[in-house]
Amino acid sequence: MESISPVIFMIVIIALVLWRRMRAATKPVKGNGYRLLLPLLFMGFGILGLLNPQLHLTVKEVTLSLLFGLILSVPMIMTTNYEFREDGQIYPKKSKAFIFALVGLIVIRLALRSYLSGLDPAELGMLFYLIAVAYVVPWRIVSFVKYRKLLAQQGSALSQ
Numbered sequence: 001m002e003s004i005s006p007v008i009f010m011i012v013i014i015a016l017v018l019w020r021r022m023r024a025a026t027k028p029v030k031g032n033g034y035r036l037l038l039p040l041l042f043m044g045f046g047i048l049g050l051l052n053p054q055l056h057l058t059v060k061e062v063t064l065s066l067l068f069g070l071i072l073s074v075p076m077i078m079t080t081n082y083e084f085r086e087d088g089q090i091y092p093k094k095s096k097a098f099i100f101a102l103v104g105l106i107v108i109r110l111a112l113r114s115y116l117s118g119l120d121p122a123e124l125g126m127l128f129y130l131i132a133v134a135y136v137v138p139w140r141i142v143s144f145v146k147y148r149k150l151l152a153q154q155g156s157a158l159s160q
Contacts (some may be wrong), residue, residue, distance in 0.1 A: 014106050018099060021092075028089035029082065033147040046129050054122050065127045069134020072108070075101035076139040082150050090150050104153055105135070 029036070049055070079098035082090050109128065116124055 006030065014103065017102060021098065021102075022094075025092050025094045028085075028087075028091050029147055033144050033151065036140055036147060038145045042138055043133055043136060046133070049126055049129065052122065052126075054120075055126055056120075057123055057126060061123075061127060062130060065130040068133045069131040070077045070138060072105055072131065073135035073138040076135060077105070080143050080146070082147050084150070084154065090147065092156065098155070 050057075076098070077102050079095045081093040081095070083093045085091050109131070113124070113128070116127070119127070
């Protein structure tokens with residue numbers, strides 16, 4: 001029964017992320033796009049977990065987790081785009097590829113979880129946290145840059 005619990009939790013998380021993403025595509029991005037960077041602030045607190053004396057992570061494990069996360073950020077970056085709509089506002093583009101990228105990311109994570117099941121739960125949790133940080137940070141930064149570029153285009157079009 002214990003092995004089913006994380007799977008159910010992951011399914012709920014996937015459903016919530018997909019629901020949020022679909023809902024966000026119907027609303028314009030507001031302001032200067034700084035809200036796109038807020039998850040980075042919230043994720044920053046988790047880095048303090050590296051100070052946990054119970055963790056015995058090697059430099060190799062941390063480096064591989066970060067590299068793997070960077071690789072996983074590529075499909076997320078490629079499938080996240082913004083567009084002008086008729087009302088002159090900027091919206092996230094709807095993308096089925098994003099859904100497949102997100103589901104693929106979760107499947108990879110579940111596969112890794114069973115492959116690395118011999119690790120201490122705290123160490124495993126921190127490695128997965130590092131993977132998440134390594135794909136969310138570049139994804140959000142690039143999303144912010146894409147949004148700001150489109151916002152600048154909108155501003156220059158309005159000034160002409």
